[in-house]
Amino acid sequence: MNSGQAVIFTIALTICLVMAAQDIVAGNQSVGHFAMVNLLMLQLFMPLNFMGMVYREIKQGLTDIERMMEVLDMSPEVADRPDARDLKVNGGTIRFDAVRFSYDPGREILKDVSFEVPAGKMVAIVGPSGAGKSTISRILLRFYDVSGGSVTIDGQDLRAVTQKSLRAAIGVVPQDTVLFNDTIFYNIKYGRPDASDADVIAAAKMAQIDDFVKTLPEGYNTMVGERGLKLSGGEKQRVAIARTILKGPPILILDEATSALDSHTEKEIQDALDRVSRDRTTVVIAHRLSTIIHADIILVLREGMLVEKGTHAELIAADGLYASLWSRQRQAEKAREELAQALEEGVSLRQSLAISG
Numbered sequence: 001m002n003s004g005q006a007v008i009f010t011i012a013l014t015i016c017l018v019m020a021a022q023d024i025v026a027g028n029q030s031v032g033h034f035a036m037v038n039l040l041m042l043q044l045f046m047p048l049n050f051m052g053m054v055y056r057e058i059k060q061g062l063t064d065i066e067r068m069m070e071v072l073d074m075s076p077e078v079a080d081r082p083d084a085r086d087l088k089v090n091g092g093t094i095r096f097d098a099v100r101f102s103y104d105p106g107r108e109i110l111k112d113v114s115f116e117v118p119a120g121k122m123v124a125i126v127g128p129s130g131a132g133k134s135t136i137s138r139i140l141l142r143f144y145d146v147s148g149g150s151v152t153i154d155g156q157d158l159r160a161v162t163q164k165s166l167r168a169a170i171g172v173v174p175q176d177t178v179l180f181n182d183t184i185f186y187n188i189k190y191g192r193p194d195a196s197d198a199d200v201i202a203a204a205k206m207a208q209i210d211d212f213v214k215t216l217p218e219g220y221n222t223m224v225g226e227r228g229l230k231l232s233g234g235e236k237q238r239v240a241i242a243r244t245i246l247k248g249p250p251i252l253i254l255d256e257a258t259s260a261l262d263s264h265t266e267k268e269i270q271d272a273l274d275r276v277s278r279d280r281t282t283v284v285i286a287h288r289l290s291t292i293i294h295a296d297i298i299l300v301l302r303e304g305m306l307v308e309k310g311t312h313a314e315l316i317a318a319d320g321l322y323a324s325l326w327s328r329q330r331q332a333e334k335a336r337e338e339l340a341q342a343l344e345e346g347v348s349l350r351q352s353l354a355i356s357g
Contacts, residue, residue, distance in 0.1 A: 005052050009045045016041050078145055078163070086165035090154050091119030092250045092281030094140070100148035101132075101139060109135050111304040112149070117297075119154075122282040124292035126325065127301035133285045137253050140283065142166055153251070171249035173273065175256040177240040179228030184213055184239060185220035187228075191243035199246060207242035208272050209235065241272050252282045289326050298322065 020037040023029040094117040101110040109132045117123040125133050138144055139151055142158050151158045158166060171191075179187050189200050201220075204210040212235060216222045228236045244252065254273060270291055277284075286292040293312040300308035300315065300322045308320050315322035 001052060001056055005049065009049065013038075013041050013045065078142055080162050081160065084160060084162045085156075087153060087156055087161040087169055089169045089250045092169075093117065093119045093154055094251070094281060094283070095152045096136075096149070097152070098149035099139070099146050099151060101135060101144065101146050103144075108147075109304050110139075110146075113301075113304070113306050114149075115297075115299055115306060115309065117281055117283060119281055120279050121296040122277055122284060122292075122294075123297045123299060124284040124286050124295035125299045125301060126286050126289060126292065126322065128325075130303075131301035132304045133301060134255060137172070137255050137283065137285055140251075140253060141170060141172070169249055170251045170253060171244040171247050172253045172255065173237070173240050173244055173276075177228065177236040179224050179231070179236060179239060181223070181226045183221045183223055184209075187224060187239050188242045188246060191245075191247035195246055200242075203242045203246040206245050206272070206275060207238045209238035209242055212238075238272065241276055245276055250280060252277050252280045254282065254284045256285055256287045289322075289329055300325075 016037055017034070020029065020034045024031060024034055096113055096115050099110050099113045100108065102108040113132075113136075115123070125136060127133055135144075139146060140158075142163055145159060153166075153169070180190070185197075185200060188204060189195055191203075192199070195203075201210065204213060204220075213220055213222070222230075224230050224236075224239075228239070231239070254277070284292050284295060292298060295312070298308075298310060298312060298315055299306055300320070302321055308315055308318065308322050310318070316326060
C-alpha cells in the first residue's frame with residue numbers, strides 16, 4: 001500500500017503540473033496559476049496520505065489482536081490438575097525415579113534416569129552435548145511432564161502441585177541471562193517485586209555487583225539496554241545472581257552459568273554462586289568440569305542414560321567417561337594457557353626490539 005499510494009500521488013501530481021506548464025507556455029495562464037495548482041494538489045494529497053496511514057495502522061492492529069486472541073485461546077501443554085495443591089518445601093530433597101522423557105515420540109531423550117539430590121546438597125550433572133542435561137532442568141521447572149516414572153520434591157509429585165508454587169520455590173541462574181530494558185535496580189527487584197530497597201542493595205552486595213554499580217554515574221538507576229547489551233557478560237550474570245539471592249528460593253538450578261565467561265570473570269562469578277548455593281539444594285548443569293569438582297555428587301549422562309555417579313575423586317579413579325572428559329578439558333585449557341603465554345612473550349620481545357631500536 002505504501003508503494004502504490006506513493007506511485008499514484010506522484011503520477012497524478014506530475015500530470016497536473018505538466019498540464020499547468022502547457023497552459024503557461026500557450027499563454028493561457030500565468031506562473032501564479034502553476035504555483036496554485038501545485039499547492040492545491042499538495043493540500044489534497046496530504047490528508048489522503050494520512051488517511052492511508054490510519055487505514056494501515058487499523059489493519060495492522062486488527063491483525064495483531066486476532067493473533068493475540070489465538071494465543072490466549074491456546075490450551076497449555078502442561079496444565080495444573082483440578083485438585084493440585086501448593087508445593088511445601090521442608091528440606092528440598094529432589095528425586096528422579098525411573099524417569100523417561102521425549103520431546104518427540106520417535107526419539108527418547110531420558111531413558112530410565114534415577115537419582116536423588118539430598119536436601120541442602122549440591123549435585124552436578126555433566127556429559128557430552130545432547131545427553132539430556134538441560135532437559136532435566138526443564139522437567140524440574142515443569143515446562144514438560146515426564147513420559148514415565150516420577151519426579152518429586154520432598155515426596156510431592158510435581159504433577160500433583162501447582163506450577164506457580166513450584167516455580168516460586170526454584171531459582172534459576174541461566175547461561176543466557178534475560179534482562180529487561182530498564183534500570184539495574186528494576187532487574188534485580190524483579191526477583192521479588194515486594195522487596196524493600198535495602199533488600200535489593202543487600203542482594204547486590206552479596207552478588208558482588210554493588211561496587212561496580214557505585215562507579216556508574218546514575219548508580220542503580222542506570223539503564224541496561226535491550227537484553228542488557230550495555231553490560232558485560234560477567235555483569236549480567238551478577239545481576240542474575242542478585243535477582244536469585246533476592247528471591248531466596250530453597251532450590252537452585254545453575255544452568256551452565258559460567259560457560260560463556262573468561263577464566264578471571266568465571267572465578268569471581270563462581271565465588272558468588274558458591275555463597276548463593278550454601279545450605280540450598282542445588283542442581284548444577286556444568287560444561288566446565290573445573291567449576292563442579294567440589295560438588296557433593298556428580299552425575300554423568302550419556303545419550304539420556306545415567307552412566308556414572310560419585311564425587312570428583314571417585315570418578316577420576318574409575319577412569320570412565322568423566323575421567324575422559326576431564327582429561328580433554330585439562331588438555332584444552334593447558335593448550336590455551338601455553339598459547340596465551342607464547343603471545344605475551346612475543347609481544348614482550350617486539351617491545352624490547354622496538355626500545356633497543
